[in-house]
Amino acid sequence: MKHFLNTQDWSRAEIDAVLREAADYKRHRFGDALKGKGVALVFFNSSLRTRTSFELGAFQLGAHAVVLQPGKDAWPVEFDLGTVMDGDAEEHIAEVAKVLSRYVDLIGVRAFPKFIDWSIDRQDRVLNGFARYSTVPVINMETITHPCQELAHALALREHFGTEDLRGRKYVLTWTWHPKALNTAVANSALTIATRMGMDVTLLCPTEDYLLDERYMDWAERNVAENGGSFNVSHDIASAYRDTDVVYAKSWGALPYFGRWEKEKPIRDQFRHFIVDEEKMAMTRNGVFSHCLPLRRNVKATDAVMDSPNCIAIEEAENRLHVQKAVMATLARQTD
Numbered sequence: 001m002k003h004f005l006n007t008q009d010w011s012r013a014e015i016d017a018v019l020r021e022a023a024d025y026k027r028h029r030f031g032d033a034l035k036g037k038g039v040a041l042v043f044f045n046s047s048l049r050t051r052t053s054f055e056l057g058a059f060q061l062g063a064h065a066v067v068l069q070p071g072k073d074a075w076p077v078e079f080d081l082g083t084v085m086d087g088d089a090e091e092h093i094a095e096v097a098k099v100l101s102r103y104v105d106l107i108g109v110r111a112f113p114k115f116i117d118w119s120i121d122r123q124d125r126v127l128n129g130f131a132r133y134s135t136v137p138v139i140n141m142e143t144i145t146h147p148c149q150e151l152a153h154a155l156a157l158r159e160h161f162g163t164e165d166l167r168g169r170k171y172v173l174t175w176t177w178h179p180k181a182l183n184t185a186v187a188n189s190a191l192t193i194a195t196r197m198g199m200d201v202t203l204l205c206p207t208e209d210y211l212l213d214e215r216y217m218d219w220a221e222r223n224v225a226e227n228g229g230s231f232n233v234s235h236d237i238a239s240a241y242r243d244t245d246v247v248y249a250k251s252w253g254a255l256p257y258f259g260r261w262e263k264e265k266p267i268r269d270q271f272r273h274f275i276v277d278e279e280k281m282a283m284t285r286n287g288v289f290s291h292c293l294p295l296r297r298n299v300k301a302t303d304a305v306m307d308s309p310n311c312i313a314i315e316e317a318e319n320r321l322h323v324q325k326a327v328m329a330t331l332a333r334q335t336d
């Protein structure tokens with residue numbers, strides 16, 4: 001049975017088919033692909049876009065979605081095997097996933113890293129726990145990657161450039177400053193989908209400390225080998241922005257300081273000038289700007305950049321609704 005845990009697990013043909021189906025859902029919002037089905041949306045973390053777009057997407061295709069927040073309105077869950085469960089957790093993922101699978105046809109999971117030990121967080125235990133014990137397809141609603149955001153981003157770029165073929169486009173994923181050390185999920189995902197689409201991709205970050213986990217750097221290299229395009233790392237703002245077609249912004253904490261964020265903060269605070277502003281965007285080739293949202297204005301990007309006609313962040317956010325309908329419909333077809 002196929003899950004949707006990462007786009008990298010899906011072939012380019014499967015990704016293209018989902019994006020075409022999503023474009024169709026954008027034109028004709030409603031359908032019956034999930035008629036009579038149930039969807040469980042399990043949120044271990046907050047959300048505005050993901051929750052709204054999944055709930056409405058399920059509804060628009062004829063399904064009923066149930067939102068569960070373990071530890072808030074559902075029992076806290078244990079994920080490790082062999083644990084003597086005498087702490088906060090009231091039930092084990094084995095029972096949670098198996099029971100939900102008897103009620104619903106799809107399970108979505110959002111579970112951010114705990115931000116203490118990256119060697120543990122990078123195992124994506126919550127998502128993989130659901131995939132292991134569930135007997136229905138599982139969808140990643142953002143853990144250490146954000147594949148639904150990837151699809152929404154790719155669709156927005158295809159719409160903007162008026163073509164499915166993004167090869168030859170120069171793409172910059174730029175790190176930006178943020179007062180808190182954030183998850184690398186969207187950065188991992190942006191690198192993955194941009195290289196998958198065969199673009200010429202630059203990861204712009206302040207120092208080597210801000211490189212992404214080797215798994216995602218390797219995926220980027222593998223994608224270039226399979227799809228063409230290129231991938232390089234730059235710490236130089238001007239050369240990265242020069243003549244680029246796409247600027248995608250994201251903030252994240254430096255992996256070598258994981259769990260020691262008080263030591264990372266003074267380093268991060270030296271790089272507030274990585275903000276996306278009009279001066280930097282003027283160096284691009286009439287470049288398009290986007291971000292996954294939520295975004296702190298005048299911290300990650302200026303008001304002028306966000307309000308510019310070249311900002312497609314709202315379009316990308318809308319696309320979450322359509323790509324997720326296409327993902328849910330695709331997964332549901334395999335069990336029909």
Ligand code: CP
Nearest residue numbers: 047048049050292293
């Ligand atoms: N981009 C995104 O996933 O938004 P939410 O965190 O609001 O769901």
